Amino acid sequence: MTTATPTSQLKAELHKPRRISDGLFAFLLVLPGLALLLAVVVYPLITALVTAFFKQSLVLPGREFVGLQNIIDVLTGDFARLLVQTLVFTIGTTLFPFLIGFALALALNTRIRGAKVLRGLMLIPWLVPGVVVSFLWMWIFNANYGVMNAVLEGLGLIQEPQAWLAQPGTAMAAVIIAKTWQSFPWMMVMLLAGLQTVPPELHEAAEIDGAGTIRRFFSITVPQLKGIIGLVILLEFIWNFQHFDIIYVLTGGGPAGSTQTFATAVYETAFHGFDLGHAGAIGLLWMILLMALVVVYVRFSEKGEER
Numbered sequence: 001m002t003t004a005t006p007t008s009q010l011k012a013e014l015h016k017p018r019r020i021s022d023g024l025f026a027f028l029l030v031l032p033g034l035a036l037l038l039a040v041v042v043y044p045l046i047t048a049l050v051t052a053f054f055k056q057s058l059v060l061p062g063r064e065f066v067g068l069q070n071i072i073d074v075l076t077g078d079f080a081r082l083l084v085q086t087l088v089f090t091i092g093t094t095l096f097p098f099l100i101g102f103a104l105a106l107a108l109n110t111r112i113r114g115a116k117v118l119r120g121l122m123l124i125p126w127l128v129p130g131v132v133v134s135f136l137w138m139w140i141f142n143a144n145y146g147v148m149n150a151v152l153e154g155l156g157l158i159q160e161p162q163a164w165l166a167q168p169g170t171a172m173a174a175v176i177i178a179k180t181w182q183s184f185p186w187m188m189v190m191l192l193a194g195l196q197t198v199p200p201e202l203h204e205a206a207e208i209d210g211a212g213t214i215r216r217f218f219s220i221t222v223p224q225l226k227g228i229i230g231l232v233i234l235l236e237f238i239w240n241f242q243h244f245d246i247i248y249v250l251t252g253g254g255p256a257g258s259t260q261t262f263a264t265a266v267y268e269t270a271f272h273g274f275d276l277g278h279a280g281a282i283g284l285l286w287m288i289l290l291m292a293l294v295v296v297y298v299r300f301s302e303k304g305e306e307r
Helices: 006-015 022-051 069-075 079-108 117-121 130-140 148-152 168-195 200-208 214-225 226-241 245-250 262-271 276-306
Strands: 054-056 062-066
Touching: 022 054, 022 276, 054 069, 054 276, 069 276, 079 117, 079 168, 079 226, 079 262, 079 276, 117 168, 130 148, 130 168, 130 245, 168 226, 168 245, 200 214, 214 226, 226 276, 245 262, 262 276
Parallel strands: none
Antiparallel strands: 054 062
């Protein structure tokens, strides 16, 4: 029987492959994605937020530190109007798609003929890019040859063609309608998935007890879907609060700023007004409001997991 010498043991240790820890291996796996996130998202975000504290132009070199002056100017300027118009757009484009999506989900959850085909067709507006949706509804609302004017005139509801997108009183409603058309399929799919998880035995037992359709809806369906309803409303609200493309393509924030939101205001201030400082200040305040909404969403999600 031979015993290994200290020299042979040392050589064996030197040639033994080294293993990295599980934690280090996991870090190396996420490192490329983390580096990309820092380069594409975090660094530009921090740079834009820092700009809020400087007087800086997009076309002139140099910048001057002004502290909170840009933020004060925004708060004492158009901030209240922007907040109200953003909330009007956000609430409208969250409430109406929810109501339409819920109604369609209830209809498609029944045993109607061709339900699967209808589900696929209903998804088309959601699959169409926002810019394409904007041009489609721009044609519908066109004052000269739009379908909307033709239908309303044919029904006798208007006497002459209306410029829906060029009038402050109707532009916001037109934008909300276009965004609602694009958003309701997502609401419908999520709510339909929730409806299919409701045990049919609950409805059968309630029906035997004499509960009608409306009573079963409010006593069984809504309580069972409370979690998914809160989730889709919160997510849609957050997405709509930062929506840009449909508003900008349809109206550009006009007419007379009647459809201007935080998203379009930041773009207009930075790239049309060339004022990066004020654009950064609007973006900073906008981000604070979005962070508050995200906190609400996280808290709601945690409560849902606990349930």
